[in-house]
Amino acid sequence: METPIALLSIRGLTLRYGGVTALNSLDLDVARAGVAGLIGPNGAGKTSLLNVITGVAGPHDGTIIFAGESIKREATHHIARRGIARTYQHIRLFANLSIWENVSSGVFAHPRRFTHADASAAIERVGMSERDLSRRAGTLPYGEQRRLEIARALAMQPTLLLLDEPAAGMNPQETADLAALIDNIAADGTSVLLIEHDMTLVRSVCRHVTVLNFGAVIARGDCEDVMADPTVIEAYLGAHRER
Amino acid sequence: MSLLGFLAAHSKLFDQIGIDALLALSLSLSLRAGQLALAQAAFMGIAAYVGSIGSLVAHWNLAESLIAGPLAAALVAALLALPIGRLQGVFLAIATVAFGEIARIVEINLPITGGAEGLSNIPNDAGTFLIYAMLLACAGGVWALQAGSRSFALAMAATREDEHAARTIGIDVARVRILTLVLGAAIAGIAGVLYAHANFFITPEDFGFTRMEQILVSCVIGGVTSSLGAIFGSAFLTVLPETIRFLHQYREVSIGVILLAVILFAPSGIAGLWKRR
Amino acid sequence: MLIQQLVNGLFSGSLYALFAVGYTLVFGVLDILNLAHAAIFTAAAFSALALTAAGFPLPLALACAIVFAGILGILLDRVAFAPLRRRNAGTLVPLISSIGVAIVIRGIIRGIWGSDELRFGNFGSMPPFHVGGLTFGILDLVVLTSSLLLVAILSFVLRATTFGRNVRAVAQDRVAAALLGIDIERTIWMTFFLASALGGAAGILTGLQFNSVSVDMGAKIELKGLAVIVLGGMGSVSGAVLGALLIGIVESLSVAYISSNFRDAIAFLVMFLILILRPQGLFGRRAQRTG
Numbered sequence: 001m002e003t004p005i006a007l008l009s010i011r012g013l014t015l016r017y018g019g020v021t022a023l024n025s026l027d028l029d030v031a032r033a034g035v036a037g038l039i040g041p042n043g044a045g046k047t048s049l050l051n052v053i054t055g056v057a058g059p060h061d062g063t064i065i066f067a068g069e070s071i072k073r074e075a076t077h078h079i080a081r082r083g084i085a086r087t088y089q090h091i092r093l094f095a096n097l098s099i100w101e102n103v104s105s106g107v108f109a110h111p112r113r114f115t116h117a118d119a120s121a122a123i124e125r126v127g128m129s130e131r132d133l134s135r136r137a138g139t140l141p142y143g144e145q146r147r148l149e150i151a152r153a154l155a156m157q158p159t160l161l162l163l164d165e166p167a168a169g170m171n172p173q174e175t176a177d178l179a180a181l182i183d184n185i186a187a188d189g190t191s192v193l194l195i196e197h198d199m200t201l202v203r204s205v206c207r208h209v210t211v212l213n214f215g216a217v218i219a220r221g222d223c224e225d226v227m228a229d230p231t232v233i234e235a236y237l238g239a240h241r242e243r
Numbered sequence: 244m245s246l247l248g249f250l251a252a253h254s255k256l257f258d259q260i261g262i263d264a265l266l267a268l269s270l271s272l273s274l275r276a277g278q279l280a281l282a283q284a285a286f287m288g289i290a291a292y293v294g295s296i297g298s299l300v301a302h303w304n305l306a307e308s309l310i311a312g313p314l315a316a317a318l319v320a321a322l323l324a325l326p327i328g329r330l331q332g333v334f335l336a337i338a339t340v341a342f343g344e345i346a347r348i349v350e351i352n353l354p355i356t357g358g359a360e361g362l363s364n365i366p367n368d369a370g371t372f373l374i375y376a377m378l379l380a381c382a383g384g385v386w387a388l389q390a391g392s393r394s395f396a397l398a399m400a401a402t403r404e405d406e407h408a409a410r411t412i413g414i415d416v417a418r419v420r421i422l423t424l425v426l427g428a429a430i431a432g433i434a435g436v437l438y439a440h441a442n443f444f445i446t447p448e449d450f451g452f453t454r455m456e457q458i459l460v461s462c463v464i465g466g467v468t469s470s471l472g473a474i475f476g477s478a479f480l481t482v483l484p485e486t487i488r489f490l491h492q493y494r495e496v497s498i499g500v501i502l503l504a505v506i507l508f509a510p511s512g513i514a515g516l517w518k519r520r
Numbered sequence: 521m522l523i524q525q526l527v528n529g530l531f532s533g534s535l536y537a538l539f540a541v542g543y544t545l546v547f548g549v550l551d552i553l554n555l556a557h558a559a560i561f562t563a564a565a566f567s568a569l570a571l572t573a574a575g576f577p578l579p580l581a582l583a584c585a586i587v588f589a590g591i592l593g594i595l596l597d598r599v600a601f602a603p604l605r606r607r608n609a610g611t612l613v614p615l616i617s618s619i620g621v622a623i624v625i626r627g628i629i630r631g632i633w634g635s636d637e638l639r640f641g642n643f644g645s646m647p648p649f650h651v652g653g654l655t656f657g658i659l660d661l662v663v664l665t666s667s668l669l670l671v672a673i674l675s676f677v678l679r680a681t682t683f684g685r686n687v688r689a690v691a692q693d694r695v696a697a698a699l700l701g702i703d704i705e706r707t708i709w710m711t712f713f714l715a716s717a718l719g720g721a722a723g724i725l726t727g728l729q730f731n732s733v734s735v736d737m738g739a740k741i742e743l744k745g746l747a748v749i750v751l752g753g754m755g756s757v758s759g760a761v762l763g764a765l766l767i768g769i770v771e772s773l774s775v776a777y778i779s780s781n782f783r784d785a786i787a788f789l790v791m792f793l794i795l796i797l798r799p800q801g802l803f804g805r806r807a808q809r810t811g
Contacts, residue, residue: 460620
């Protein structure tokens with residue numbers, strides 16, 4: 001089941017906040033191509049995992065190997081420069097800066113010399129080139145802020161893109177556009193790790209999914225198989241019942 | 244009155260504007276990176292004392308003071324940057340205020356700084372021309388730094404907007420914070436040496452919290468997100484009480500009201516310090 | 521000698537406490553540093569002075585000046601903080617706007633009374649007390665007892681009244697408090713009234729104790745108060761009281777036993793170190809590092 005040449009390889013990852021175990025001895029591989037899905041009920045530890053990968057949360061036990069090298073305990077900005085980009089569950093654009101400035105911030109982690117063309121290309125890919133690029137990011141409608149956040153990440157030309165619930169708050173049309181965009185990103189050779197609640201989106205872009213609950217993996221495998229897994233159904237239903 | 248006559252008659256005023264502008268420029272660097280670091284008055288004082296003691300004791304000329312003073316201030320800033328590197332928002336502001344007070348008390352008590360009376364007989368050789376030349380050089384230097392590496396301005400802006408997000412796109416936030424603090428300290432240091440050499444004497448009170456408040460006010464009135472704004476802010480603040488004579492008795496009041504008006508009605512000048520989360 | 525120094529430390533510490541509880545209360549509720557607190561402290565002292573000069577009996581003058589300080593606090597909130605709160609301005613902009621209000625208040629005082637030191641009557645010259653080898657003035661005793669009494673009243677209000685419960689709820693989580701049906705704005709302006717009235721009382725008592733009132737009298741206590749609330753843990757009222765007494769006593773002891781004049785730096789050095797090493801304060805448990 002594990003891809004032999006994984007781009008990102010996580011083993012035995014454990015993260016504790018005080019007395020709470022947010023991630024419990026977690027193993028995860030992200031392949032060098034395609035879109036990997038990561039699902040699970042609220043509080044399962046999905047965002048904690050992204051925080052650990054990007055060096056924001058820690059310290060933790062276990063190993064994280066990215067492109068053959070350990071990135072454990074590395075500073076967040078170094079991890080970004082290695083080629084890992086992310087978006088946030090709650091949008092974190094530079095709200096007072098323009099669209100252009102947001103995308104131009106790809107310059108800091110870009111593997112080669114960053115040019116205007118790189119910024120334009122990123123804006124183009126999320127379909128925002130019609131916009132007045134000097135407009136403040138914070139004034140954009142919600143859906144476009146989501147897309148701009150992806151564009152900012154793409155401008156870094158990452159090898160791995162971590163998307164944290166990108167479809168949250170989007171309408172069905174926007175979600176469909178997003179699916180096309182993610183397909184397109186993966187087709188260009190960028191690996192994507194997608195955290196998502198929207199099962200329609202997960203089904204349409206991921207072949208392989210991993211299910212987290214209480215910080216541990218409870219199922220993984222082919223999308224349709226996993227969805228039919230009784231453990232997974234129970235985890236989701238249980239979470240609903242508690243609420 | 245001819246232009247030269249006017250300049251000569253008001254040269255003290257122009258000197259003051261130039262020095263205030265340097266200080267505002269210095270603070271604006273930290274503010275542009277979103278850091279309310281309130282140590283500029285202390286950096287100014289450190290450089291003023293180092294430069295003045297040098298010229299009084301070791302007979303440095305002004306050029307030597309202008310190199311040694313700002314260097315000392317920058318060095319202290321670099322050391323200060325280490326412990327305060329992780330402090331955020333109000334806590335950074337308070338820690339830097341505490342640092343400023345410590346510096347002031349040290350200046351009162353060191354045997355070499357002349358105590359609360361301060362130092363006098365400092366050579367009065369920093370003229371209006373030199374002050375504006377230095378202002379031009381510093382403003383030009385900041386501008387050139389941005390022009391030379393366009394990403395520097397962007398790194399400051401991104402750090403100001405959201406430090407966390409700035410890190411995850413590859414910005415070394417710690418470096419941005421240190422760089423703005425040290426660079427600001429050097430510029431405040433230049434202002435301090437010029438102040439000492441334009442005023443004949445200095446006391447520790449010249450570099451206390453009142454001075455820091457005044458620097459902050461001129462910076463905010465001019466708009467913290469641009470260096471030019473900071474410079475205009477201090478010019479405005481110095482000229483205003485002189486031109487509105489009938490307000491003279493209440494000039495503090497008018498300055499306070501203008502500050503509040505800028506914050507409440509023209510908030511774009513302080514755009515970056517608004518945090519929505 | 522030692523006991524006398526301790527008692528002296530209590531005298532100054534109780535004034536610091538009275539000043540700092542309001543300072544820290546506002547921080548605890550709103551997460552903002554109110555740099556106009558010292559200006560209200562000064563304004564209250566001047567208004568007490570003006571009222572006694574106008575012939576008011578001293579107790580009435582003091583009571584009126586304290587209420588006036590409280591009202592100034594409400595005005596401060598309306599002008600400098602409430603509009604920013606509505607726009608979610610964060611914590612740095614209110615700090616700057618409070619400096620604006622402080623400049624205005626100081627400017628008005630300077631405009632009316634000038635920059636010189638002024639005196640109340642000459643009741644400062646009452647003979648000192650002697651109890652068991654200790655010496656203190658009647659005023660010192662009045663200041664100590666009224667400071668501790670006011671601080672005790674504040675702790676009682678915060679602990680035992682509905683208003684106090686609301687204050688604690690708003691300080692914990694403003695959104696949750698609103699969902700519980702607490703009137704946030706009312707709680708906030710009442711907090712400002714209380715905090716500023718206490719700060720004003722500290723100003724009046726300081727003016728009386730030293731029989732001296734000047735526009736710059738707030739400068740020193742503003743920064744010392746900052747050290748106190750950092751020491752006690754930002755936002756903690758009981759921490760501020762302990763911190764204030766501690767700083768008062770340490771200062772008084774160092775006057776007696778440390779010859780160096782660097783002693784003034786102790787409070788700020790401690791404050792700096794606490795911010796870096798233990799941002800929750802000496803007595804606090806809550807970690808409050810993010811601004």
